[in-house]
Amino acid sequence: MMPFFPLRKIKRNGKFLFLGAVLVVASVAAYLEHVATSLWNRVGDSQQKEQAACAKPANRDHVSNEDVVWSSKYVPQPWKPEYKGQANLHVFEDWCGTSIASLRKNPHYPLYPHSRITVKKLAVSPSWKNYGLRIFGYIHPSTSGAFLFAVASKDNCEFWLSHDENPENLRLLAHVGKTGEEWTAPGEYGKYSSQISKPVVLQQRKRFYFELIHKYSDHGTGHVEVATIRYDTHPDA
Secondary structure, rough: OOOOOOOOHHHHHHHHHHHHHHHHHHHHHHHHHHHHHHHHHHHHHHHHHHHHHHHOOHHHOOOOOOHHHHHOOOOOOOOOOHOOOOOEEEEEEEOOOOOOHHHHHHOOOOOOOOOEEEEEEEEEEOOOOEEEEEEEEEEEEOOOOEEEEEEEEEOOEEEEEEOOOOOOHHHHHHHHOOOOOOOOOOOOOOOHHHHEOEEEEEOOOOEEEOOOOOOHHHHHHHEEEEEEEEEOOOOOO
């Protein structure tokens, strides 16, 4: 025997059944929205409390020695003979662009490079693509005098030098371009006037902090070099 199925009643009352289904769906949606709004408000209140707690002034009576250390911007480091003749090279990989400004937008720059190595001269030509470099360390002049610094690179680069060992005193001495369109061949130091610095006086038995920043895309061969010469013995250089 076939089971009884009230098809005619369903056809007659189809409008009412459809309306009921719509009302049920709407009620469920309204309930879910209410639950989500309540949860969101709780999260928002919690975040506001956390932000308010962070905004409260620190209690100076309970500052630990560790907090004092981290609040210092620059702490002189002892010099070790094994560091002589080496500079730090930090690599920032897979970042498009040709300008230094584009490198500074990298969330890893400058403190979290993808790799750290050392180099023995300020002239590198990696085989990678779309990278940025930060080379830094100290210059120990073998003699006192006035020096000129010059840079060359593909694509842009900047050479910064401090008048002492403090990184906070860095100033830009020479650069290749700012827009990312400028570049030079290896060892080509006279293409742009910005490539050669003004005379800088350095003293023997002192160290001077420097940074060389370089950005390369994927066209041609990437490279960056720094050259220096005594200006007081070669004033026509």
